[in-house]
Amino acid sequence: MAFQKIAAIKPDFAIHGGDLVFDALAVPRSRADMLFDLYKKTESQLNVPLYHTIGNHDVFGILTKSGIPPNDPLYAKKMFEDRIGARTYSSFDRQGYHFIILDSIFPTDDRQWEGRVDPAQLEWLAKDLNSVPAATPIVVISHVSLVTGFLGYSPKPEGRQKYNTYSVENSPDVVALFENHQVIAVLQGHLHVNEAVHYKNCDFLTCGAVCGNWWHGTRMGFPEGFTKVSLRNGRLTTSYETYGFHSVDPHETF
Numbered sequence: 001m002a003f004q005k006i007a008a009i010k011p012d013f014a015i016h017g018g019d020l021v022f023d024a025l026a027v028p029r030s031r032a033d034m035l036f037d038l039y040k041k042t043e044s045q046l047n048v049p050l051y052h053t054i055g056n057h058d059v060f061g062i063l064t065k066s067g068i069p070p071n072d073p074l075y076a077k078k079m080f081e082d083r084i085g086a087r088t089y090s091s092f093d094r095q096g097y098h099f100i101i102l103d104s105i106f107p108t109d110d111r112q113w114e115g116r117v118d119p120a121q122l123e124w125l126a127k128d129l130n131s132v133p134a135a136t137p138i139v140v141i142s143h144v145s146l147v148t149g150f151l152g153y154s155p156k157p158e159g160r161q162k163y164n165t166y167s168v169e170n171s172p173d174v175v176a177l178f179e180n181h182q183v184i185a186v187l188q189g190h191l192h193v194n195e196a197v198h199y200k201n202c203d204f205l206t207c208g209a210v211c212g213n214w215w216h217g218t219r220m221g222f223p224e225g226f227t228k229v230s231l232r233n234g235r236l237t238t239s240y241e242t243y244g245f246h247s248v249d250p251h252e253t254f
Helices: 002-009 029-043 078-084 119-130 171-178
Strands: 014-016 050-052 090-094 097-101 105-107 113-115 138-142 183-188 195-199 202-206 225-232 235-242
Touching: 002 225, 029 078, 050 097, 097 119, 119 171, 183 235
Parallel strands: 014 050, 097 138, 138 183, 183 202
Antiparallel strands: 090 097, 105 113, 195 202, 225 235
């Protein structure tokens, strides 16, 4: 339903903000294959150029209950790269704007994950930014938020977490690279809320989720939907679009 509405809007192109499937982290190969097959079939409805951001749920088999050994040829991010046919981070240019898609998912040695941009990607990002003409406006996309106030108003997580899965742990290292470049906005996902934080002349825009509260009604008052982005004269504006989904269990939970 969401993809049908996006197609009807007839955008110039679309960017998936991550979590293409739910869930590849903790399932066997047959389930993960089925989910990616379903996603590829569904995305074909768009009929516009589509770029993909990797989300935590797109990382295959890293949780031990999946039963997947680390030597599986599609382990971790290799399934995403194989099925989507793209690197987990990249950049492209369209109509005078430069877009950078980051990989903010960092699998840990003990088979968990953290929001983090790894050193090799930071080096790549610095080179990519330096290759962009000085006056070119830049839009960055990251599944996990680089800058957010989410933990200031959301229900507090239970227990003590070993890893930061709410935001990018080394986000200061990433944001520092934006200085002296025309980064006008960062589009973020993961938290399933709509939020805008203006920091150092950049809008950090956390967008809602197609699944809302994981298909069980609204998430902290935010319904199921997607974000429509307009770029004009070096400025970015957004609107949030719902698409008619109604949960079979509308009670709001967190």
